[in-house]
Amino acid sequence: MSDIFVDNIKHQSSQGSGTITLGASGETIALASGASVTGNGLVGITQADLWRLTSNLSSSSTNTVIASNLERADDASSGLIGSGMSQSSGIFTFPQTGIYDVTFSAQYYYAGDSRYITAKIEVTTDNSNYDLLTENLAHIEQSYSIAHQNVTASALIDVTDTSNVKVRFVYSSDSSTNLNASTDYNLTYMKFIRLGDT
Numbered sequence: 001m002s003d004i005f006v007d008n009i010k011h012q013s014s015q016g017s018g019t020i021t022l023g024a025s026g027e028t029i030a031l032a033s034g035a036s037v038t039g040n041g042l043v044g045i046t047q048a049d050l051w052r053l054t055s056n057l058s059s060s061s062t063n064t065v066i067a068s069n070l071e072r073a074d075d076a077s078s079g080l081i082g083s084g085m086s087q088s089s090g091i092f093t094f095p096q097t098g099i100y101d102v103t104f105s106a107q108y109y110y111a112g113d114s115r116y117i118t119a120k121i122e123v124t125t126d127n128s129n130y131d132l133l134t135e136n137l138a139h140i141e142q143s144y145s146i147a148h149q150n151v152t153a154s155a156l157i158d159v160t161d162t163s164n165v166k167v168r169f170v171y172s173s174d175s176s177t178n179l180n181a182s183t184d185y186n187l188t189y190m191k192f193i194r195l196g197d198t
Contacts, residue, residue, distance in 0.1 A: 047082035047194035053181035110177040114140040119153040120170035
């Protein structure tokens with residue numbers, strides 16, 4: 001095994017274009033222990049963001065989009081990578097294309113029993129028509145004066161076009177339950193992590 005010492009590797013065209021291939025099919029490219037990779041958003045997570053509901057919302061059997069009372073988590077210890085998501089009336093826009101891990105965690109409370117509570121993620125690929133991508137359900141069984149229950153849904157979303165691929169979050173239940181919220185910490189929240197290129 002031989003070492004190669006260089007400062008820069010460029011394509012032979014020297015015009016800032018072309019493809020440089022490291023290794024061959026079936027091989028593994030390894031970084032030495034303690035080494036790190038930097039680049040212009042080419043390696044690693046380039047977007048990570050978390051939003052939360054700031055005021056309690058009443059629920060019903062009708063599917064309801066969370067359209068207001070939303071803020072980016074702004075505690076001193078909260079983190080953000082990249083420019084983050086933007087939203088208007090509960091419609092979230094992605095900052096760049098890629099594959100995103102999206103999580104919706106809804107915390108319900110109710111002074112009674114509820115057969116089902118839901119957390120749903122809906123996505124549009126044409127900035128118009130929304131499709132249910134994932135749904136999770138739980139129930140509330142009253143064991144104290146007010147019972148709480150979390151239900152979480154997650155999905156991988158392929159964002160091929162930031163103008164057309166958008167996401168929104170939907171909740172419902174069979175009783176007059178409430179979504180629990182706070183402006184000081186995360187109760188009902190939405191998390192977005194870009195994992196890599198589309």
